[in-house]
Amino acid sequence: MKYAILDHRASVKTADALEKYGFSVVLTPKLDHVYTTICGHADIMVHRLWDNLIVAEPTVINYFKNKMPEIEVIPGKTILKENYPYDIAYNAARVGNNIICNKNFTDDIIIEFANKNGLNLINTKQGYAKCSICVVSNDAIITSDKNIQSVAIKNGIDVLLVNDNEIKLAGFDHGFIGGATGLLNKNLLAVNGNIKLHTNYNEIMKFCAKHNVEVISLNNDEIIDIGSILIV
Numbered sequence: 001m002k003y004a005i006l007d008h009r010a011s012v013k014t015a016d017a018l019e020k021y022g023f024s025v026v027l028t029p030k031l032d033h034v035y036t037t038i039c040g041h042a043d044i045m046v047h048r049l050w051d052n053l054i055v056a057e058p059t060v061i062n063y064f065k066n067k068m069p070e071i072e073v074i075p076g077k078t079i080l081k082e083n084y085p086y087d088i089a090y091n092a093a094r095v096g097n098n099i100i101c102n103k104n105f106t107d108d109i110i111i112e113f114a115n116k117n118g119l120n121l122i123n124t125k126q127g128y129a130k131c132s133i134c135v136v137s138n139d140a141i142i143t144s145d146k147n148i149q150s151v152a153i154k155n156g157i158d159v160l161l162v163n164d165n166e167i168k169l170a171g172f173d174h175g176f177i178g179g180a181t182g183l184l185n186k187n188l189l190a191v192n193g194n195i196k197l198h199t200n201y202n203e204i205m206k207f208c209a210k211h212n213v214e215v216i217s218l219n220n221d222e223i224i225d226i227g228s229i230l231i232v
Contacts, residue, residue, distance in 0.1 A: 041227020
Protein backbone atom coordinates (compact mmCIF):
# COMPACT_ATOMS: atom_id res chain seq x y z
CA MET A 1 0.00 0.00 0.00
CA LYS A 2 1.29 3.43 -0.96
CA TYR A 3 0.12 6.42 1.04
CA ALA A 4 -0.17 10.10 0.15
CA ILE A 5 -0.06 12.32 3.23
CA LEU A 6 -1.92 15.62 2.75
CA ASP A 7 -2.91 18.62 4.81
CA HIS A 8 -6.38 17.97 6.21
CA ARG A 9 -7.51 21.17 4.45
CA ALA A 10 -6.46 19.96 0.99
CA SER A 11 -9.19 20.00 -1.63
CA VAL A 12 -11.36 16.97 -2.33
CA LYS A 13 -10.26 17.28 -5.97
CA THR A 14 -6.63 16.75 -4.97
CA ALA A 15 -7.41 13.79 -2.71
CA ASP A 16 -9.64 12.15 -5.34
CA ALA A 17 -6.98 12.57 -8.03
CA LEU A 18 -4.35 10.89 -5.85
CA GLU A 19 -6.71 8.02 -5.10
CA LYS A 20 -7.19 7.51 -8.84
CA TYR A 21 -3.41 7.11 -9.09
CA GLY A 22 -3.62 4.29 -6.56
CA PHE A 23 -2.72 6.05 -3.32
CA SER A 24 -4.47 5.75 -0.01
CA VAL A 25 -4.84 9.36 1.14
CA VAL A 26 -4.01 10.14 4.76
CA LEU A 27 -5.14 13.56 5.94
CA THR A 28 -3.00 15.09 8.65
CA PRO A 29 -4.15 15.94 12.16
CA LYS A 30 -4.06 19.55 13.31
CA LEU A 31 -1.02 20.68 15.29
CA ASP A 32 -2.39 23.20 17.77
CA HIS A 33 1.06 24.35 18.87
CA VAL A 34 2.23 25.77 15.53
CA TYR A 35 0.70 28.71 13.69
CA THR A 36 -2.53 28.14 11.80
CA THR A 37 -1.20 28.37 8.24
CA ILE A 38 1.08 25.35 8.68
CA CYS A 39 -0.83 23.48 11.39
CA GLY A 40 -1.78 20.72 8.94
CA HIS A 41 1.25 20.72 6.66
CA ALA A 42 2.61 17.20 6.26
CA ASP A 43 6.18 18.41 5.71
CA ILE A 44 6.08 20.24 9.05
CA MET A 45 5.24 17.16 11.11
CA VAL A 46 6.63 14.22 9.10
CA HIS A 47 9.87 13.31 7.32
CA ARG A 48 10.32 10.17 5.21
CA LEU A 49 13.58 8.52 6.18
CA TRP A 50 13.26 5.47 3.92
CA ASP A 51 10.59 3.85 1.77
CA ASN A 52 8.59 2.40 4.67
CA LEU A 53 10.07 4.42 7.51
CA ILE A 54 9.05 7.89 8.65
CA VAL A 55 9.89 10.06 11.62
CA ALA A 56 7.06 12.15 13.03
CA GLU A 57 6.58 14.83 15.63
CA PRO A 58 5.99 12.99 18.95
CA THR A 59 2.46 14.29 19.50
CA VAL A 60 1.20 12.75 16.23
CA ILE A 61 2.94 9.36 16.42
CA ASN A 62 -0.13 7.32 17.34
CA TYR A 63 -2.25 9.08 14.73
CA PHE A 64 0.05 8.09 11.88
CA LYS A 65 0.63 4.58 13.24
CA ASN A 66 -3.12 3.98 13.20
CA LYS A 67 -3.57 5.47 9.74
CA MET A 68 -0.63 3.64 8.13
CA PRO A 69 -0.20 0.25 9.83
CA GLU A 70 2.22 -1.04 7.15
CA ILE A 71 4.61 1.88 7.70
CA GLU A 72 7.13 2.07 10.52
CA VAL A 73 6.60 5.37 12.30
CA ILE A 74 9.20 6.47 14.83
CA PRO A 75 9.07 9.52 17.08
CA GLY A 76 11.37 12.45 16.61
CA LYS A 77 12.96 14.13 19.60
CA THR A 78 11.53 17.58 18.87
CA ILE A 79 8.12 18.87 19.87
CA LEU A 80 7.49 21.81 17.59
CA LYS A 81 6.76 25.32 18.77
CA GLU A 82 4.80 28.13 17.17
CA ASN A 83 7.58 30.44 16.07
CA TYR A 84 10.31 29.99 13.48
CA PRO A 85 12.85 28.37 13.64
CA TYR A 86 11.32 26.05 16.25
CA ASP A 87 8.78 24.73 13.74
CA ILE A 88 11.23 23.37 11.13
CA ALA A 89 12.69 20.27 12.80
CA TYR A 90 11.14 17.87 10.28
CA ASN A 91 11.14 20.17 7.24
CA ALA A 92 14.14 18.54 5.55
CA ALA A 93 14.24 17.59 1.86
CA ARG A 94 15.50 14.17 0.81
CA VAL A 95 17.12 14.34 -2.62
CA GLY A 96 18.68 10.99 -3.51
CA ASN A 97 21.47 10.37 -1.02
CA ASN A 98 21.30 13.96 0.19
CA ILE A 99 19.26 15.63 2.90
CA ILE A 100 18.96 19.38 2.49
CA CYS A 101 18.12 21.16 5.73
CA ASN A 102 19.09 23.79 8.26
CA LYS A 103 21.18 21.47 10.41
CA ASN A 104 21.05 23.74 13.44
CA PHE A 105 17.32 23.12 13.89
CA THR A 106 16.74 19.73 12.24
CA ASP A 107 15.57 16.94 14.53
CA ASP A 108 18.34 14.76 15.95
CA ILE A 109 16.75 11.56 14.63
CA ILE A 110 17.08 12.81 11.05
CA ILE A 111 20.70 13.88 11.61
CA GLU A 112 21.56 10.57 13.27
CA PHE A 113 19.86 8.58 10.50
CA ALA A 114 21.81 10.47 7.84
CA ASN A 115 25.13 9.91 9.57
CA LYS A 116 24.44 6.22 10.25
CA ASN A 117 23.41 5.52 6.64
CA GLY A 118 26.06 7.54 4.87
CA LEU A 119 23.72 10.24 3.60
CA ASN A 120 25.08 13.65 2.71
CA LEU A 121 23.74 16.43 4.91
CA ILE A 122 23.62 19.69 2.96
CA ASN A 123 23.20 22.72 5.19
CA THR A 124 21.09 25.64 4.03
CA LYS A 125 20.12 28.95 5.58
CA GLN A 126 16.52 28.32 4.53
CA GLY A 127 14.83 26.54 7.41
CA TYR A 128 11.74 25.64 5.39
CA ALA A 129 13.86 23.43 3.15
CA LYS A 130 11.22 20.91 2.11
CA CYS A 131 8.65 23.66 1.57
CA SER A 132 11.14 25.37 -0.73
CA ILE A 133 12.27 22.31 -2.71
CA CYS A 134 10.35 20.47 -5.39
CA VAL A 135 12.19 17.17 -5.77
CA VAL A 136 12.33 16.16 -9.43
CA SER A 137 14.76 13.24 -9.20
CA ASN A 138 17.62 11.91 -7.11
CA ASP A 139 19.83 14.63 -8.56
CA ALA A 140 17.48 17.43 -9.61
CA ILE A 141 15.30 19.99 -7.82
CA ILE A 142 13.24 23.10 -8.47
CA THR A 143 13.37 25.98 -5.99
CA SER A 144 12.98 29.73 -5.65
CA ASP A 145 15.61 29.96 -2.92
CA LYS A 146 19.03 31.16 -4.08
CA ASN A 147 20.89 29.74 -1.08
CA ILE A 148 19.38 26.32 -1.70
CA GLN A 149 20.30 26.69 -5.36
CA SER A 150 23.91 27.47 -4.44
CA VAL A 151 24.48 24.64 -1.96
CA ALA A 152 22.68 22.12 -4.16
CA ILE A 153 24.81 22.92 -7.22
CA LYS A 154 27.97 22.59 -5.11
CA ASN A 155 26.81 19.06 -4.27
CA GLY A 156 26.17 18.00 -7.86
CA ILE A 157 22.42 18.57 -7.92
CA ASP A 158 20.84 20.09 -11.03
CA VAL A 159 18.69 23.10 -10.09
CA LEU A 160 16.00 25.12 -11.82
CA LEU A 161 15.43 28.48 -10.12
CA VAL A 162 11.86 29.78 -10.41
CA ASN A 163 9.63 32.33 -8.72
CA ASP A 164 6.81 31.39 -6.38
CA ASN A 165 4.58 34.42 -6.97
CA GLU A 166 1.62 32.41 -8.28
CA ILE A 167 1.65 29.86 -5.47
CA LYS A 168 -0.94 30.66 -2.81
CA LEU A 169 -0.49 30.30 0.94
CA ALA A 170 -3.02 31.73 3.37
CA GLY A 171 -1.72 34.70 5.31
CA PHE A 172 1.38 35.19 3.16
CA ASP A 173 2.24 36.93 -0.10
CA HIS A 174 2.97 33.55 -1.65
CA GLY A 175 3.79 29.93 -0.87
CA PHE A 176 6.59 27.64 -2.05
CA ILE A 177 6.84 25.25 -4.97
CA GLY A 178 7.96 22.36 -2.78
CA GLY A 179 4.87 22.73 -0.66
CA ALA A 180 2.65 22.60 -3.73
CA THR A 181 4.12 19.45 -5.27
CA GLY A 182 5.06 15.83 -4.70
CA LEU A 183 6.94 13.16 -6.62
CA LEU A 184 4.48 10.27 -6.98
CA ASN A 185 7.09 7.98 -8.48
CA LYS A 186 10.45 8.46 -10.18
CA ASN A 187 8.79 9.58 -13.41
CA LEU A 188 5.70 11.47 -12.22
CA LEU A 189 5.52 14.83 -10.47
CA ALA A 190 2.16 16.02 -9.16
CA VAL A 191 1.14 19.65 -8.68
CA ASN A 192 -1.61 20.81 -6.33
CA GLY A 193 -3.24 23.05 -8.91
CA ASN A 194 -2.81 23.84 -12.58
CA ILE A 195 0.89 23.98 -13.45
CA LYS A 196 0.05 26.02 -16.56
CA LEU A 197 -0.74 28.95 -14.26
CA HIS A 198 2.90 29.18 -13.16
CA THR A 199 4.99 31.93 -14.78
CA ASN A 200 7.83 29.48 -15.29
CA TYR A 201 5.59 26.78 -16.76
CA ASN A 202 7.66 26.26 -19.92
CA GLU A 203 10.97 26.13 -18.03
CA ILE A 204 9.52 23.69 -15.49
CA MET A 205 8.22 21.37 -18.19
CA LYS A 206 11.53 21.39 -20.08
CA PHE A 207 13.56 20.83 -16.91
CA CYS A 208 11.40 17.90 -15.82
CA ALA A 209 11.45 16.39 -19.32
CA LYS A 210 15.24 16.55 -19.25
CA HIS A 211 15.09 14.33 -16.17
CA ASN A 212 12.44 12.01 -17.68
CA VAL A 213 9.74 13.24 -15.35
CA GLU A 214 6.16 13.96 -16.44
CA VAL A 215 4.31 16.77 -14.68
CA ILE A 216 0.60 16.42 -13.91
CA SER A 217 -1.92 18.87 -12.44
CA LEU A 218 -4.13 17.30 -9.78
CA ASN A 219 -6.81 19.92 -10.41
CA ASN A 220 -7.37 22.99 -12.57
CA ASP A 221 -7.45 25.49 -9.72
CA GLU A 222 -4.80 27.97 -8.59
CA ILE A 223 -1.58 26.43 -7.29
CA ILE A 224 -1.70 26.15 -3.50
CA ASP A 225 1.06 25.32 -1.03
CA ILE A 226 -0.39 22.56 1.17
CA GLY A 227 2.82 21.50 2.87
CA SER A 228 3.90 19.03 0.18
CA ILE A 229 2.36 15.83 -1.09
CA LEU A 230 4.33 13.26 0.90
CA ILE A 231 4.41 9.75 -0.55
CA VAL A 232 5.37 6.82 1.68
